Amino acid sequence: MIHTTHRSTEAPSILAMRVGPLVEEQHAVLLWVHTGSASFDAGGLHVVLGEGCALWVPPGVEHRTGTEAGSVVFPFLLRLDALPGVLGVVHIVHVPPGWGDWLVHRWDDNSYTSDALPDADLLLRLVAHPNASASPKAGYPDALPMPRSREALAVARTLLDDPTITHDLARFAARERVSAKTLQRQFHRETGTTFALWRRRARIGLAVRRLSQGHPVAPTGREIGYRTTAGFSRAFRRVVGVPPREFRSGVAHADAVHARVGSVSTSPTPRHDAPARRVPRIPARTFWGTVGDRHELMWVFRGTVVLRIGRERRTLRRGQALWVSAGVAHDAEFEAGAVMLTVGRLPGHLPVENRMVDVVEFPDEYESFLLHTMLAEFSLFRPDRGRGAFVRELFHRTFPVAGREPRELGGVIGDIAATLRRDPSDARSLAAWADRFGTSATELGAAFVSRTGESFPRWRARIRMDVARERLQHGRAPGTLHTELGYSSQAVFTRAFTAAHGISPGAYQRRESRWLEVPASEH
16 A cells, blocks of 8 residues: 655745856756746856746856756756757757656656667757757747646636736636646646746736837736736746846847747647647656665656566656665656656665655645756756755655664665675675675575565676666776676676667667767758
């Protein structure tokens, strides 16, 4: 039986951040504004971008990023063999509506997928699209996506007809005779954003039209539902990237803004003009089994994922998360459209109870905060203070005995996993490890089977395969890996890798490097 813990609907705040100066000598960088707004300085260009825009920075170019409070920016690093055309200069990229989930999926590390990902070159094609420009005045008009469900569509049309209406989500839901949770899910599923963010973008889209026609700032803010000019200015800057007065005076061009906020349309189905702008699909796929040396919080961002942890099998749906303990083998099956992310990690030596772990269900309001938490863990986009506090607090709530003495064997397994990841050629036997930690081989062997669902030799082989994939992805020659991983010969390693993955080490390396190269048609 799965026990579900529901957290408060009020997510912790996301702090403003300043990152840089940074220079990536070997990688190009795509800085995509998922939520809120951010300022960028790169290659002599200073620009403030809102949701749905990104900045492309070629290798070797110094850049700085500043995010507003509540904002989330994804940094993509891409290794390129050549920089044809617009890829060689700093420029703004306009991300089409509906691409957000696919970009989150592409940002997530795909080193464990057993299926070659389709549309591997779409990210570079997006960057090199003719609508990309080195000037913030360039753009293209796209429709603000409208929901399709009867209830959500009725609410959306009401807000467009009268943006001054102050009803909250619960009141609109009561009017449409559905629950607030159902209405929120309709907006999320059908527009790619929450009700609150959709309302803000709709209001600001209407403001853009009025300001472009020369209307004053203060009356425009009141006409779209903001009680104060200061509140209107904050919302406008967060979505558009510049204050409304600057926009009205001509510092920002209306075309660029339409690319960021979308032009308002009452059509329930957004139109995409060019084939290159069609929303990419996220395929159904499986992940090879892996063994981590840290406790990891896994969160389903979209869709449904079947996660096998040791001997247990869990089905997780959007918004649900659970801890995977260090040293425990796990793999996953993803339905089409599903995305699961590692939100945070903690050291594997922290002991955990040997019991069924609760599933934590996060409400939609936590989405931006969880993405921010993940980025703070795995990138340089992290606040100066408070990093990791949320993940640690959740871990200690889930495992209240964590950190206490005496040390449990769960922590010992995490230590062994960390050691083998550093040196997978370590050939110590189970008895040697048991002696190292002051226990018997029988007790340690039973702990491995109980906690990981596997014997020690099979578990160690999984770790070696994990490290093999990582090193192949980083360009290590397949013929040199066998000694590093503890195999007696290259032939033995190749047979083991092929048996585990269905392809040879060389074929795996070629497949995983494909999406990092500029497609031939772009040269």
